[in-house]
Amino acid sequence: MLTILEFPDPRLRTKAKPVAVFDKALQGLIDAMFATMYAAPGIGLAATQVNVHQQLLVLDVSEEKNAPLALINPKIVARDGSQVYQEGCLSVPGIFADVERAERIVVEAQDRAGKPLHVEADGLLAVCIQHEMDHLVGKLFVDYLSPLKRELVRKKLEKAHKATA
Numbered sequence: 001m002l003t004i005l006e007f008p009d010p011r012l013r014t015k016a017k018p019v020a021v022f023d024k025a026l027q028g029l030i031d032a033m034f035a036t037m038y039a040a041p042g043i044g045l046a047a048t049q050v051n052v053h054q055q056l057l058v059l060d061v062s063e064e065k066n067a068p069l070a071l072i073n074p075k076i077v078a079r080d081g082s083q084v085y086q087e088g089c090l091s092v093p094g095i096f097a098d099v100e101r102a103e104r105i106v107v108e109a110q111d112r113a114g115k116p117l118h119v120e121a122d123g124l125l126a127v128c129i130q131h132e133m134d135h136l137v138g139k140l141f142v143d144y145l146s147p148l149k150r151e152l153v154r155k156k157l158e159k160a161h162k163a164t165a
Helices: 024-039 123-136 147-164
Strands: 044-046 056-059 069-080 083-089 092-101 104-110 116-122
Touching: 024 044, 024 056, 024 069, 044 123, 056 123, 069 116, 069 123, 083 123, 092 123, 092 147, 104 123, 116 123
Parallel strands: none
Antiparallel strands: 044 056, 056 069, 069 104, 083 092, 104 116
C-alpha cells in the first residue's frame, strides 16, 4: 500500500511531469495505486497523491469495482455542459463540497502499455477524471471553495492529525 498525502501537504501542489518510460516499475506503480485506491476506499487516485509526480491517474467508478481505468499523460480535448457534484478526496478525508465541472469531456491519454486511449465521459466518470487531472497540476477540490471554507478545512484536518498523532 502507498501512503496518501493529505492536505495541506505542500507536495500535493507539485506539477506532474509526463510519463516517458512504460516499464515494469510503472506497471508496479499502477497496480499499487489501484490497490491503495480500492482499500482507501476511493474511486480515483492521482500519482501526485502518493508523492509520485508523473501524469498518471487510476479510477474505477463502477459499483462492482470491476472497471479499472489507468490514464497516463491525459489531456482533455473537448468539454461540454456543466454539472455540480458533491466531491470528496482521499487527500482531504471527511470533507465534501459541491464543485462545478464540465458535464461531458473527451480525453486523449495513453493506457498502461503506452498505447493511445480515447475516452468519452459524462456524469460521475467525467467528474472523477477532471478531479484527478486537477491533482496532476497541483490543484485540489478545496481550491474551488471560498478562502474561508478552505481555511476551515485546513484547521479541521490539522486538528484531526494532532488527535491521531
